[in-house]
Amino acid sequence: MDYKCALREETAQLVADYLEYCCRREGAQEQPASTPAAATLRLVAGELRRLYQDFFECAQNQLLDREPEQVITNVAELMDRGGFNWGRVAVLVVFAGALLEMEEQQKEEQVLHLRRETSRRLTEELCDYLVEKKGAWLQENGGWTGFHHHFAKRQSPQSDSSSTLCCIMAAAAGFGLVGLALLLVVR
Structure with missing residues (x-):
């Protein structure tokens, strides 16, 4: 299996794990993360969602009438501008998870x-973008193991506060770009 197929498979597993985690019913027992990278993504996502709760709620309200796959494609294309880093990767996947919550107003x-079907389609869109357009970057940066190590080393008790701050700043920079992208998308 060539590296692109392996990367696509790993990306699909990671994204599907996170989006299924987002789809779980409130009060349902949480399934363990499928990989260390998936566990790291859940931790990073939780922090981003907590820090930017107002933004996610506003985005959900403004995007109710849009197809989630098109929104994520537009946001990914806009995020391409100005560099790429693990923070932006995390924000893009977390944003996709937030799009799933827009369906809460139905029975x-x-x-x-509906969430499972949207999750499947978003997984496909994210895989297309991350593997086809950013596959070389992901590979150069250690793939999803690199993602895990990038964030995990900054969350360990031994890490100093400056590396933790750099991690949060990278994620926030990615998040700020998504916020800007969203403003452009909803115009």
């Missing part, structure tokens, strides 16, 4: 099915 039994 509960329909929501789970």
Whole structure:
């Protein structure tokens, strides 16, 4: 199997793990993360969602009438401008998870099915973007193991506060770009 196929498979597993995590019913037992990178993504995502809760709620309200796959494609293309880093990768996947929550206003039994279908389509869009357009960058930066190490070393008790601050700043820079992209998308 060539590296692109392997990277696509790993990306699909990671994205699907996170989006399924986002689709879980409130109060349902949480399934363990499928890989160390998936566990790291959940931790990073939780922090981003906590820090930028107002933004995510505003985005959900403004994007209710849009197809999530098109939104994520537009945001990914806009994020391409000005460099690429793990923070932006994390923000893009977390944003996709937030798009799944837009379906909450429908009846509960329909929501789970709709979220799973949207999750499948978003996984496909994110894989296309991350593997086809950013595959070389991901490979150069250690793939999803590199993602895990990038964030995990900054969250360990031994890490100094400056490396943790750099990690948060990288994620916030990525998030700020998504916020800007969203403003452009909803115009």
